[in-house]
Amino acid sequence: MGTVKVKDGTEIFYKDWGSKDAQPIVFHHGWPLSGDDWDNQMLFFLSEGYRVIAHDRRGHGRSSQSRTGHEMDTYAADVAEVAEALDLKKAVHIGHSTGGGEVVHYVARAKPGRVAKAVIAGAVPPVMLKSDKNPGGLPIDVFDGLRKALAANRAQFYIDVPTGPFYGFNRPDAKISQGLIDNWWRQGMMGAANAHYECIKAFSETDFTEDLTKIEVPVFVMHGTDDQIVPYQDAALLSVKLLKNGTLKTYDGYPHGMLSTHPEVLNPDILAFIKG
Numbered sequence: 001m002g003t004v005k006v007k008d009g010t011e012i013f014y015k016d017w018g019s020k021d022a023q024p025i026v027f028h029h030g031w032p033l034s035g036d037d038w039d040n041q042m043l044f045f046l047s048e049g050y051r052v053i054a055h056d057r058r059g060h061g062r063s064s065q066s067r068t069g070h071e072m073d074t075y076a077a078d079v080a081e082v083a084e085a086l087d088l089k090k091a092v093h094i095g096h097s098t099g100g101g102e103v104v105h106y107v108a109r110a111k112p113g114r115v116a117k118a119v120i121a122g123a124v125p126p127v128m129l130k131s132d133k134n135p136g137g138l139p140i141d142v143f144d145g146l147r148k149a150l151a152a153n154r155a156q157f158y159i160d161v162p163t164g165p166f167y168g169f170n171r172p173d174a175k176i177s178q179g180l181i182d183n184w185w186r187q188g189m190m191g192a193a194n195a196h197y198e199c200i201k202a203f204s205e206t207d208f209t210e211d212l213t214k215i216e217v218p219v220f221v222m223h224g225t226d227d228q229i230v231p232y233q234d235a236a237l238l239s240v241k242l243l244k245n246g247t248l249k250t251y252d253g254y255p256h257g258m259l260s261t262h263p264e265v266l267n268p269d270i271l272a273f274i275k276g
Contacts, residue, residue, distance in 0.1 A: 004085045006058075006078050008069060013062035014082060017042060018051035023116070024091040025274075027054040028079070028099030030122075031203055032158070032196040033187040034061025037096070040263045041270075048271060055082055057102070059195020061187065070198035072206045076105040083114055090116040092274055096259055097122050097230060098203040104239075107219075108211035118215070119270055121222040122230055122256050125208035125239050136234040143204045150197055158188040165228035168255030180260055212242035219246045220273040222266065224254030247273070 003011040015035055025045050027038040035054030042052040056063040058078055059070055069078075079102065083091065093115060095103030100123020107118050130137035149157040162184035164170040169181070188196070221243070223236035232250060240248040249269065251258060259266055 003063075004082045006081045008066070010058050010064040010066040010069065010078070012055050012058060012064075012078050012082055014053055014055040014086075015042070016051070016053045016086065018046050018049075020051060022049055022051040024051040024053055024086075024088045026079075026083070026088065026091050026093045027052070028093065028095035028102045029054070029057065029060070030097030030099050031199050032060060032191050033184065034190060036061065036183070036187055037260070041094070041259065041267060044263070044267045045271070053082075053086065053088070055079070056191075057099075057195075057199075059199070060191040062190065065192035065195065067194075070195050071202045072101060072105045075102045075202070076109060079106045080110065083110070089113055092117045092119065094119040094270065095121070095123060097256065098124055098199065101125055101203055101206060101208055104208045104211045104215070105206070107217065108214040115217055117218045117220070117274060119220040119222065119273065120239070121259055121266070122224060122227055123221070123235060123239070124203045124206075124230055125212060125235065126242060127207040127209065128204045128230065128234070134234070136231075138204070138231070138234075143200050146200050147197060150193065150200075154193055154196070155185075155189065158185045162257070165256065167257040167261055168226055168228065170228075171226070171255075175261075177261075180257070208239075209242060212239055213244070215243060215245075217245065218273075219243050220270065221246055221248045222251070222258075222269070223248075224251045224256065224258045226253045227256045227258075229256035 029037045034056045093103045100120035162181045223232040240246040
């Protein structure tokens with residue numbers, strides 16, 4: 001574990017496990033979580049011989065609760081500084097949800113040789129917000145509602161999200177894990193309210209269309225068909241069409257938090273993509 005102090009003085013916390021000679025896999029977490037959301041995947045890929053790295057986005061987890069920089073340009077710049085500090089080469093970058101947007105924004109700008117492949121799961125690109133150009137998106141009222149709930153009672157809101165739509169625990173046949181709910185709340189409450197509030201705009205209004213068209217490396221696009229947070233029809237199905245070298249796999253009935261509810265299915269699929 002360590003921190004990288006980026007150019008504005010913000011300290012980005014990261015975990016770095018495994019041999020430094022092994023191929024690195026970098027994990028990018030969703031909103032409003034931390035690198036801890038990847039514990040299952042980090043242990044799995046560590047056991048497969050990879051170097052595994054997960055950072056906490058600024059204002060999240062154990063990174064600095066910065067006053068500014070809670071938008072995609074700065075998030076991607078922070079990742080670039082971490083990659084530089086750790087001298088990561090031919091890395092695989094894996095992002096979930098907001099982290100998928102961060103991966104796309106970073107990989108489109110990464111220095112040659114830094115990135116070998118990318119994986120985005122339940123990810124927010126191309127753009128979540130409904131507009132004339134994106135008629136299948138979600139209306140601004142949805143995101144205003146998130147901001148209102150966060151500002152009113154963040155602690156309760158961070159119980160309601162994982163208990164309900166995030167993991168699909170609001171479905172009649174759901175196998176509920178109290179541990180996942182509690183861990184979601186724990187991670188969320190570690191971060192800063194201002195960062196989480198401003199990040200809603202970052203993940204909902206950033207248009208990643210141009211980023212997707214610029215990416216040259218292979219990208220694995222994964223999405224659950226019962227994703228109640230980022231509907232797959234307006235995300236994965238559109239993203240894979242914009243990528244030069246994209247592969248799409250949808251998972252029937254899987255929720256937004258499928259990496260935590262179904263790791264025994266998704267981890268081997270990611271491993272096969274990395275090795276393929």
